[in-house]
Amino acid sequence: MTSAAEPPVLVETDDQEAVTTVRLNRPDNRNALTLELKVALRDALEAVADDPSVRAVVLASSGKAFCVGQDLREHAEALRSGEDGAIGADALSTVPEHYNRIAMALGSMRKPVVCAINGTAVGAGLGFALACDLRVATAGTKFATAFAGIGFGGDSGLSGTLAHCVGSSRATELLLLGDTFTAEQARDWGIVREVAETPEATDAAALALARRLAAGPTLAFAEIKAAVAMGTVSSLREVLEHEAAAQARLGATEDHRNAVDAFVAKEKPVFRGA
Structure with a gap:
């Protein structure tokens, strides 16, 4: 659990530029998605989407990783929580209640969303990044779909957004094999717009893009x-x-x-x- 002094999601708005940054904030756990973090992220994004004073959004994260996907320790506990060996009800309800709504908030928001990918982005973390409109990544960042490795298919819209970015053949390969790919490959494939040298430069580049978009139509x-x-x-x-x-x-x-x-x-x- 994140302490009260360190909320799982930070929301910062630059009123002058009309840009809001929504930041995942579990840096010590590589921003793995717990129930607390998913609820906070969903609610923050839906609130920002409905705020007419916000003209552009940055999705970012604290620490050395963007997001490594579902917190599997919490997921394992949820799987075991059912009675008589049944799968716990909360284990899979998180997809429609959290992952789908987060991806929809990002993808359907009637304002541009820029993603600052400061480190590893796998599973739902990659899905959230791909639900954004533009992406900047830090050099050395590793990406992977990761779902097949735990016997899952895909969620957070990744099955569609990845295919739209790289084509169905490469998307199928990445989903089936789960191979990692680099920030530079992501740039060459059209997934990210720019590769920055440091996480700080990544944040700055994403914010500059958001400010440019906020000043536009x-x-x-x-x-x-x-x-x-x-x-x-x-x-x-x-x-x-x-x-x-x-x-x-x-x-x-x-x-x-x-x-x-x-x-x-x-x-x-x-x-x-x-």
Whole structure:
């Protein structure tokens, strides 16, 4: 358990930049996901998603690892908690109650999310990172799916998001074999945007990206996120119809009209999310 003085998740908001950082905070345990941490992370992300004053989000972590996935000691206890040898009810309910909601909060948030991956990211930790929109990783970071090694399939949306990033063939290989891959491979495969030299540089790069996005057309960003997610699973006709409807919505916004006027006047546009 995390002490009262050290909450499992830290939330920091820069009101001037309209950027909130949500930070996993079990550094001594490599941010392994206990029930306490999962609940705190889910609630923090859902609250940030609903906060209109926040225009961009950074998902980060304390310590030398981003997240090593489920705390397997706690999971083993949950598996044994049922009566007469049955699997404990809480052991698998965590997927819909926590993992799914965390991934949905990240992936469907109507504002951009940047992930600062400061070290090892495996299992659900990798899934959470892939649910974000942009990622920066520290040199030397190791990634792995890890699920098959404990007789599991995948969760946190990893089965879809990994395939969308690297293609179904490589995603299948990584899920079946569980081989580790490096930050540099992740960059080459398009999983991460940038590899920074230190965890501090990773945090700084992610925050700079979030600030840049927060100053941009957040209403358009929300439509872009939805369209890209739809485009990975929909027909061209459906995507075209969705894009047309989105452009109609955005065309009626002050952000769009003001940006067009600024372009004509050769001025820098100011986006207010309206």
